[in-house]
Amino acid sequence: MTAPHNPKAGLDALLTPDNCVLLLIDHQPFQFAGLRSHDTQTIINNVVGLARSAKLFNVPTLLTTVVEERGGYLLKQLQDVFPEQKPINRTFINTWEDTRVVEWVKKTGRKKIVMAALWSEICLAMPVIHALGEGYEVYIVTDASGGVTVEAHEMAIQRMIQAGAVPLTWTVFASELQRDWARTDTVPGLATLLVDHMGVVGTSFTWEQQLLSTPHSK
Secondary structure, three states: OOOOOOOOOOHHHOOOOOOEEEEEEOOOHHHHHOOOOOOHHHHHHHHHHHHHHHHHOOOOEEEEEEOHHHHOOOOHHHHOOOOOOOOEEEOOOOHHHOHHHHHHHHHHOOOEEEEEEEOHHHHHHHHHHHHHHOOOEEEEEHHHOEOOOHHHHHHHHHHHHHHOOEEEOHHHHHHHHHOOOOOOOOHHHHHHHHHHHOOHHHHHHHHHHHHHHOOOOO
């Protein structure tokens, strides 16, 4: 008997530059002000690293805000990654209820959606659960999202996993898109991301490069 297909296992379950889109939701001053599950600078670092990864691999990316006239404009460091894109400014708390967002995803023809948002328990959980119910495969970037408490974030992640979402972190996203070091076109860009956003990993990489480029004294 053939085992039933598991869409969350096997090679097809992995992300590629050609099979996914990225939604970045509500990384705005008001949401950052209430962030208590993570250090603010960590989330800023991670979501910018996530956005730059998507741009490096040409993954379609949509920026969105909620009532920005009160909650503030999108994080500048994030907007700077896509300076030509004006974020979709919503009134819906649930991003997936905004037809502009849904139509944008449909036009890409892709069924895998990667999402990160502030806050995890509301602005991430609602569209994730909604999109899963419409047949999309949804991946949640847990370290580029955050909640008003550690418990709120963790309960949100559990809820989304129970609904069928796949959790990952931003460096997993970048590594999954790279997949093979023989794909040399994107290696320099990925190395830059490691240095800029991966802390001690980037420091160690820079140190190794310096060792390789410095003649050893006899």
